[in-house]
Amino acid sequence: MDTPVIEEVLQEWLQEHRDWSRQDKRIRKRFRFKTFPESIQFVNQVAEIAEEHNHHPFIQIDFRVVTLELTSWHARGITVLDLQLADKYDALVED
Template sequence: MKPKLADEAFVKARLGELPGWGLEETKWIVKRYRFRAFLDGIAFVQEVARIAEEANHHPLIAIDYKVVTLKLTTWSAGGLTELDLESAGRFDAAYAAVRGEAQEGE
């Protein structure tokens, strides 16, 4: 298990490298992704699920028509770890892969 990131300033600095991700209640990172069509969002969620299974690290996922919200924390550590930040980067890469026709703008 990766250790909890206790320094909030460090977490905020790292989030600066992950556009669109925000800190919520010091123990969550959150991002909303927008899509042109509902099924584009669903395809993205399927890719997120594949990545999450591979890493054995699963985000909370909310699907609101053409907006998908991902929320990450590491339950076993009681807060944020490097695994959350790494996963956020992988989810962003998945989004970039479907952006061409699926993205409506962030």
């Protein structure tokens, strides 16, 4: 699934996912949590999904804020899989 996403599709997706932004050839979002352990629990859930798909995001942990950045090295940019995984990561905090 290293298919590069079509620009129009990416723009539409970003309109529907306002918390995500485009940073050059990556999509990025900051997730905020009430406690540090909650942020670590989220990172562990992200890691499980990433392992299942063999597609790993950049993860930055700043106390109660977790920043995810998704891109594909093979496609040299944002792919359909990046968008699909972003949706999965969003679903982790929507419950």
